[in-house]
Amino acid sequence: MKVLCPHCKNVLDIPDQYKNTKGKCNHCGKGIIPAKCQVPKATGDFTREKKKRGCATGCLIVFLVFFGLAVIRSIGQKTEQAFEKKPAQESKPVVARVRPEQSVRNSPVNTLPEYRIIDTQTDDTPGKAMVTKTLLIQDENITEAGLRDILNYEYRIASTTKGFRYHKTPTVIAIWAFQSLEHAESGMGQWIAMLNKSPDSPLNIRIDDRQLKDLHSLPAIKFRLSENKRKAIWKELIRAEDKSWAEAEVAFPIDPTQAMKPGTTFTLSKQTPIRAQKDYADPWEGLKATRQLPAGTTIKVMKVECEDLYKEYYVAVQGGGNGWIHSIPLINQSNVDGAEQMRKQGELRDELNAKYDNEIAGRHGLTKEQLDEISEEGLTKGWAFPK
Numbered sequence: 550m551k552v553l554c555p556h557c558k559n560v561l562d563i564p565d566q567y568k569n570t571k572g573k574c575n576h577c578g579k580g581i582i583p584a585k586c587q588v589p590k591a592t593g594d595f596t597r598e599k600k601k602r603g604c605a606t607g608c609l610i611v612f613l614v615f616f617g618l619a620v621i622r623s624i625g626q627k628t629e630q631a632f633e634k635k636p637a638q639e640s641k642p643v644v645a646r647v648r649p650e651q652s653v654r655n656s657p658v659n660t661l662p663e664y665r666i667i668d669t670q671t672d673d674t675p676g677k678a679m680v681t682k683t684l685l686i687q688d689e690n691i692t693e694a695g696l697r698d699i700l701n702y703e704y705r706i707a708s709t710t711k712g713f714r715y716h717k718t719p720t721v722i723a724i725w726a727f728q729s730l731e732h733a734e735s736g737m738g739q740w741i742a743m744l745n746k747s748p749d750s751p752l753n754i755r756i757d758d759r760q761l762k763d764l765h766s767l768p769a770i771k772f773r774l775s776e777n778k779r780k781a782i783w784k785e786l787i788r789a790e791d792k793s794w795a796e797a798e799v800a801f802p803i804d805p806t807q808a809m810k811p812g813t814t815f816t817l818s819k820q821t822p823i824r825a826q827k828d829y830a831d832p833w834e835g836l837k838a839t840r841q842l843p844a845g846t847t848i849k850v851m852k853v854e855c856e857d858l859y860k861e862y863y864v865a866v867q868g869g870g871n872g873w874i875h876s877i878p879l880i881n882q883s884n885v886d887g888a889e890q891m892r893k894q895g896e897l898r899d900e901l902n903a904k905y906d907n908e909i910a911g912r913h914g915l916t917k918e919q920l921d922e923i924s925e926e927g928l929t930k931g932w933a934f935p936k
Contacts, residue, residue, distance in 0.1 A: 553745065554581055555725065555738040577858065580737050580934075661702060662688035662695040664726070667733065671710065671719075677747075678716035680707045683733060684726040686741065691728075691764065693756050696742040700724055700754055704744055721747045728760055735934035760931035771926075772919050782913060783927035784935045786920065789905035797898040801890045806879035809862060813850045818882045820844055823872040827854070827861055842866065848874070 552561045554574040561574065574581055664686050672679035682703055688695065707722045725740040727733040732740070741760045746752040768776035802808040809815065821842045829835030842848070851871070852863040860876040910920050926932075 552581065553723070554579070555740075556581075556736065582737055582739075661698055662686065662691050664688065664699055666703075667730075671713075672721075673713050673715060675715045677721050678713040678719045679721040679723070680710050680719045681722075682707060682724045684724065685730060685733065686726055686728050689764075691741075691761075693761060696726060696756060696761075697754055699726060700742060700744040704746070704752070721745075728764060729933060731933035732931075734936055736936065737934040739931055739933060741931075757931055759929060763930040772915060772923075774913075779923050779926065780932050782909065782915075782920075782923055783932055785909050786906070786924050786927075787934055789909060790902060793898045793901035793905060796901055797894040800897055801893040803885075803887045803890045803894075804880060805883045805885055806881075807860065807876050809850050809853070809860075811850055811852060814847060815850070815879075815882075816847045817842060817844055817879075818884075821846075821874060821878050821882075823864070823866070823874050825872050827863075827873045842874075 552563050553559075554561060554577060556574060556577050556579040559574065559577070563572075572581060573579065664684050666682060667685050668681075668683035670681045672681075684699065684703065686696070686699075703724050704722060707724065708719060710719050711717075713719070722745065724744040725733075725738075726742040727739065728741045739760075740757065741764075742754065742756050744752065744754045770776075771779060774782070799808065806815065822839050823842050824835065824839050826835075826838065829838065847867040848862075848864040849867075850862050850864055854861045854863075856875075862874045862876065862879075863871065864874055865871045906917065906920055909915075910917060915923075
């Protein structure tokens with residue numbers, strides 16, 4: 550299945566068996582649930598239907614044009630006859646009064662449920678002109694029809710966006726609607742409704758029926774706990790799982806060169822570039838100032854600075870000198886078996902998960918089975934993940 554990352558907007562290929570499993574984007578490293586971010590496929594039936602509608606529409610337009618001309622000619626003749634019979638009368642101007650605060654969104658003709666835009670972004674590259682919007686639904690009685698109306702309205706506005714360098718209009722539009730700020734800020738793509746349109750797929754709207762159903766259901770007591778209390782426990786479980794992942798990755802990094810800390814000593818296994826400064830205003834000046842450390846050189850990490858998904862290490866070089874080394878040239882310079890590290894990660898992660906789950910169960914007087922039910926309830930109802 551193809552998945553659109555809600556953070557970096559890259560398309561990923563994910564095996565179907567992992568569609569309901571929480572994972573991380575290969576590009577930006579942020580958490581996603583594949584089933585929530587699936588990219589729909591275009592169908593030939595849609596194109597054929599569109600062509601049929603296009604032909605029918607063309608015939609209708611031709612008919613209306615001829616019909617309109619006939620009506621206009623008839624009206625013109627009657628008007629001339631009226632002016633011949635009656636003297637001209639002075640007409641009074643008609644003034645339309647419009648309230649300044651009136652807008653299409655709240656007008657009687659186009660009444661939409663209450664919502665607000667919390668983020669709008671554009672991406673302008675030779676490959677695509679993209680507009681993304683994030684909406685917050687504020688209507689407690691929102692319906693599927695209301696969600697579709699909102700998305701269609703915002704799509705029409707987004708499709709008229711101008712000012713792109715490489716394209717006249719947007720080629721990709723993605724709009725996400727969330728039921729709460731907590732859902733929007735979870736980073737897990739927990740939208741209640743979404744719209745996407747790209748050159749490879751027709752306009753598509755998806756509704757999360759689980760969240761919509763839960764919005765209109767009455768909170769229930771379970772295990773002598775209110776729904777709000779169960780939501781709090783659900784967040785504890787998610788944070789514990791994240792903690793297990795982080796600790797396992799630190800203990801058994803797949804590539805240790807990408808996770809070095811101040812004080813770490815490392816021997817280079819191949820020639821590696823080093824710069825006196827981290828950044829140069831003139832790229833050519835930066836290239837001139839770059840020198841190569843030979844394989845076998847030992848470095849000691851003095852400082853670490855993160856740059857997106859990668860790191861910059863300020864190192865002291867054995868034998869004298871120091872400078873900055875980017876983490877990319879260090880990839881695969883360690884003699885660690887990546888597959889073995891992943892296996893060890895998984896074992897430690899499971900061990901830590903069990904440990905933290907037992908601690909949570911003890912704090913709340915619950916069994917492991919009850920914790921599992923609360924976890925399943927959170928996934929089923931689309932409860933907001935903690936940040």
